[in-house]
Amino acid sequence: MVKMTDLNVIDRPNWCPGCGNFGILIALKGAIVELNIEPENIAMISGIGCSGKLPHWIRTYGLHGIHGRALPVATAVKLANNGLTVFTVGGDGDGYGIGMCHFIHTMRRNIDMTYIVHNNMIYGLTTGQTSPTSEKGVRTKSTPSGVIEVPVNPIALAISAGATFVARSFGGDVKHLQKTIVAAVKHRGLSFVDVFQPCVSFNYVNTYDWYKQRVYDLQDAGHDTTDKIKAFTKSQEWGEHIPIGVFYEVLSPTYEDELPQIKDTPLVKQPIDNIDISGLMDDFV
Amino acid sequence: MVINRLTWKIGGKAGEGIMATGMIFSQSCSRSGLYVYDISEYPSLIKGGHNNLQVRVEDREIFSQVKAVNILIALNKETILLHKDELVNGAGIIYDSSEVIDPKEIRDNIRLYPIPFNNIIKEIGVQGIMKNNVALGASIALVDYDFGIVAEVIRDNFKRKGDKIIDENTRAAKAGYDYIKNNFKNDFEYKLEKTGKPGRMILTGNDAICMGAINAGCKFYAAYPMTPASSILHFMAAQERRFNIVVKHSEDEISAINMAIGAGFTGVRAMTGTSGGGFCLMTEGYGLAGMLEVPVVIILSMRPGPSTGLPTWSEQGDLKFALNASQGDFPRPVLVPGDIEESFYLTQVAFNIAEKYQTPVIVLSDKNLAESHKATDKFDTKKVTIDRGSYADPTDLAASPDTTFFKRYKYTENGISPRTIPGMKKGIHTASSDEHDEEGSISEDIDVRIKMMQKRARKMDTLAKELKQPELVGSQDADITIIATGSTKGPIKEAMILLEKEGIKVNFLQIVYLNPFPSEKVAKVLGSAKKTVVVENNFSGQLADIIREKTGKDVDKRILKYDGRPFYPEEIFTAIKEVVTHG
Numbered sequence: 001m002v003k004m005t006d007l008n009v010i011d012r013p014n015w016c017p018g019c020g021n022f023g024i025l026i027a028l029k030g031a032i033v034e035l036n037i038e039p040e041n042i043a044m045i046s047g048i049g050c051s052g053k054l055p056h057w058i059r060t061y062g063l064h065g066i067h068g069r070a071l072p073v074a075t076a077v078k079l080a081n082n083g084l085t086v087f088t089v090g091g092d093g094d095g096y097g098i099g100m101c102h103f104i105h106t107m108r109r110n111i112d113m114t115y116i117v118h119n120n121m122i123y124g125l126t127t128g129q130t131s132p133t134s135e136k137g138v139r140t141k142s143t144p145s146g147v148i149e150v151p152v153n154p155i156a157l158a159i160s161a162g163a164t165f166v167a168r169s170f171g172g173d174v175k176h177l178q179k180t181i182v183a184a185v186k187h188r189g190l191s192f193v194d195v196f197q198p199c200v201s202f203n204y205v206n207t208y209d210w211y212k213q214r215v216y217d218l219q220d221a222g223h224d225t226t227d228k229i230k231a232f233t234k235s236q237e238w239g240e241h242i243p244i245g246v247f248y249e250v251l252s253p254t255y256e257d258e259l260p261q262i263k264d265t266p267l268v269k270q271p272i273d274n275i276d277i278s279g280l281m282d283d284f285v
Numbered sequence: 286m287v288i289n290r291l292t293w294k295i296g297g298k299a300g301e302g303i304m305a306t307g308m309i310f311s312q313s314c315s316r317s318g319l320y321v322y323d324i325s326e327y328p329s330l331i332k333g334g335h336n337n338l339q340v341r342v343e344d345r346e347i348f349s350q351v352k353a354v355n356i357l358i359a360l361n362k363e364t365i366l367l368h369k370d371e372l373v374n375g376a377g378i379i380y381d382s383s384e385v386i387d388p389k390e391i392r393d394n395i396r397l398y399p400i401p402f403n404n405i406i407k408e409i410g411v412q413g414i415m416k417n418n419v420a421l422g423a424s425i426a427l428v429d430y431d432f433g434i435v436a437e438v439i440r441d442n443f444k445r446k447g448d449k450i451i452d453e454n455t456r457a458a459k460a461g462y463d464y465i466k467n468n469f470k471n472d473f474e475y476k477l478e479k480t481g482k483p484g485r486m487i488l489t490g491n492d493a494i495c496m497g498a499i500n501a502g503c504k505f506y507a508a509y510p511m512t513p514a515s516s517i518l519h520f521m522a523a524q525e526r527r528f529n530i531v532v533k534h535s536e537d538e539i540s541a542i543n544m545a546i547g548a549g550f551t552g553v554r555a556m557t558g559t560s561g562g563g564f565c566l567m568t569e570g571y572g573l574a575g576m577l578e579v580p581v582v583i584i585l586s587m588r589p590g591p592s593t594g595l596p597t598w599s600e601q602g603d604l605k606f607a608l609n610a611s612q613g614d615f616p617r618p619v620l621v622p623g624d625i626e627e628s629f630y631l632t633q634v635a636f637n638i639a640e641k642y643q644t645p646v647i648v649l650s651d652k653n654l655a656e657s658h659k660a661t662d663k664f665d666t667k668k669v670t671i672d673r674g675s676y677a678d679p680t681d682l683a684a685s686p687d688t689t690f691f692k693r694y695k696y697t698e699n700g701i702s703p704r705t706i707p708g709m710k711k712g713i714h715t716a717s718s719d720e721h722d723e724e725g726s727i728s729e730d731i732d733v734r735i736k737m738m739q740k741r742a743r744k745m746d747t748l749a750k751e752l753k754q755p756e757l758v759g760s761q762d763a764d765i766t767i768i769a770t771g772s773t774k775g776p777i778k779e780a781m782i783l784l785e786k787e788g789i790k791v792n793f794l795q796i797v798y799l800n801p802f803p804s805e806k807v808a809k810v811l812g813s814a815k816k817t818v819v820v821e822n823n824f825s826g827q828l829a830d831i832i833r834e835k836t837g838k839d840v841d842k843r844i845l846k847y848d849g850r851p852f853y854p855e856e857i858f859t860a861i862k863e864v865v866t867h868g
Binding site: 006008009011025038039040042043044045048053055059060061062063064065066069072073074075076077078080081084085101102105120241243259260261262267268270272273275277278280281284285 | 315484525526527530531545569573577706709
């Protein structure tokens with residue numbers, strides 16, 4: 001059985017004390033233990049940002065790549081070895097800003113992996129500029145007169161782009177988050193979890209208390225996760241009451257299911273020393 | 286009479302079947318043992334414009350296109366006007382007799398073969414694009430070649446489209462053949478004869494790259510379409526189920542290279558391919574692969590820039606870009622095949638270097654090489670042995686503690702650290718784009734930074750020692766030494782034949798590895814040659830600049846061409862003769 005200590009590393013995370021990322025890391029480890037996945041069979045892929053450092057602080061295979069490009073890396077890791085459990089972690093800037101193009105395409109691709117976005121509505125590691133999820137009017141270092149645009153709605157985007165599992169959770173509620181990650185990993189197909197992650201250094205508005213006063217669990221409210229329209233309606237709720245939990249889930253064939261090349265054996269386990277191209281050469285005579 | 290030495294050209298609007306007809310002509314010649322080399326020119330559009338394809342045929346191996354044309358098939362009048370100056374005396378033009386053409390508009394000493402295409406097509410009652418087939422048949426009659434072979438090639442090429450299509454195409458070609466035989470004397474100066482030898486493969490450089498990649502065990506290819514690399518994507522996609530390869534047309538080139546990195550990290554041989562514009566988007570990923578020490582092969586097929594440039598034409602303008610793309614210093618081997626055969630073998634070598642040295646490897650090609658066809662003998666598929674590089678020893682892994690990260694980036698003498706891949710117990714580590722220590726953990730420590738930069742750099746030194754220095758080909762005491770890289774090799778070899786005939790002694794140094802650069806050999810050649818020239822398909826003479834950077838020496842003369850067209854042997858011949866005569 002996989003234990004919590006199997007996932008521990010010697011280094012301690014260098015996130016700010018009180019950072020919402022700690023809750024996410026604990027919930028992620030808890031989910032892996034609960035699901036009993038061997039650490040060597042996990043690939044934890046990230047881009048750049050505070051959350052992008054997470055793979056360094058959990059003992060699984062990891063790839064800490066470049067800003068916004070974690071999803072293409074993760075996609076190929078899964079295609080190269082579909083026996084692995086693949087996670088992508090990253091922030092709102094990484095996923096909804098610079099990496100938005102990959103976000104939308106990954107949502108429609110239905111690779112069997114889990115994408116967790118640490119959404120703190122601010123750029124933390126670059127010391128507090130506006131994020132794609134910053135609310136209109138928010139004053140930041142790069143928007144001293146207030147943000148002019150409206151924020152991206154990641155839940156609505158994911159649903160409309162064709163994601164088969166769309167959920168939201170809160171870093172301040174580790175129990176709920178662990179439950180959500182477990183459900184996400186169990187889902188066959190692309191699972192997307194947007195996580196409210198308080199940034200204690202740069203976001204003075206969306207604090208732990210701010211979220212605690214507003215979030216409520218969709219599953220407690222009897223939400224029908226199979227209804228795409230209702231899921232979309234719920235995704236528009238913002239303000240005094242903000243839903244968390246699973247918005248939408250549907251089962252459909254994964255990308256890997258459609259590839260006979262990897263039906264029996266993952267690519268990485270297929271021998272390459274016996275490839276015969278003589279027939280291929282004949283085709284060109 | 287000239288037997289088995291001619292150049293055939295077909296021109297017309299895009300969508301008139303120019304490329305398909307040229308391919309049938311090439312294959313028909315090759316199947317009887319003749320050598321062929323074809324080159325196509327087309328604008329960046331789908332219907333209309335002016336397309337042409339030229340096939341050179343001889344009974345000895347051919348290395349490039351030539352300028353002089355013997356038969357021109359003009360599917361429209363524009364083709365005649367555009368290409369009449371390429372025709373040699375005694376050349377023939379096959380054209381539509383309904384076009385109003387005043388022979389004076391063309392030139393003297395040309396034979397005209399007007400053919401009533403539409404009447405013929407109507408008479409035999411065939412549908413679709415057929416003018417090209419009638420013209421093809423007519424050209425076969427003109428050179429007095431065996432129509433049976435042509436019929437056989439048509440049958441093979443249209444096999445999947447069914448008997449009706451085969452029958453119509455064959456009848457159209459035969460009608461053109463018969464029209465020439467029945468209406469003109471059999472006195473055309475250029476003839477083709479079967480050699481009785483076996484046929485060869487007709488391949489482009491891109492085909493050869495794909496065959497090399499598949500033979501090397503490439504299991505993952507991700508790319509975004511971009512001329513002239515798109516046909517790699519098509520080839521790999523067509524073969525993915527036959528050879529168990531996952532091919533992904535990604536959302537952009539950024540995704541393509543990051544996917545290739547993901548697959549490489551996971552332990553499969555992975556490749557991506559693009560042209561300059563796409564490689565601009567890949568540059569950050571290129572550096573990432575260097576930092577993570579992940580093996581990836583990148584095919585960079587050049588076309589003229591800057592920006593969109595001349596999208597369907599050719600240039601060697603990205604030599605410096607390939608050598609300098611991305612921030613920071615990291616090992617970045619750059620291999621430049623000069624012909625179809627090298628495209629096959631060097632692609633395999635690229636996979637070996639990528640895995641052995643755990644770094645991205647660029648194979649630098651260009652449109653001329655990527656898309657021109659050459660009759661090629663079957664490859665030796667065992668010549669390049671697969672080398673998967675260094676993996677961690679399972680016993681060492683088993684003995685290691687279960688609480689730390691594996692030393693994936695262990696400092697070693699040759700710079701190569703044994704790898705582990707996801708799934709390997711006790712091999713756990715995180716590959717980091719941040720500078721990192723031996724375990725892959727982020728480190729900003731002075732000592733770690735210095736040691737890690739040096740470790741990565743040592744891989745390049747190790748590779749440089751492993752490589753053979755290039756050899757001078759040609760005359761020992763040459764009057765002039767040509768230095769070049771990539772696809773100019775073909776026209777240079779052809780030009781050398783012409784120069785030797787004129788009594789000009791010449792030799793040739795082909796640079797196959799732009800990095801690690803064979804500085805020692807090049808310096809030696811520059812030091813001892815009577816006169817040196819570079820021949821480059823770019824504006825500034827990038828290779829000459831690289832030579833100066835690496836050796837501190839200048840070449841005497843830069844022969845440059847940057848109009849998007851390849852060098853013709855005749856042009857190199859003239860330029861070198863000029864250098865020899867006037868310095």
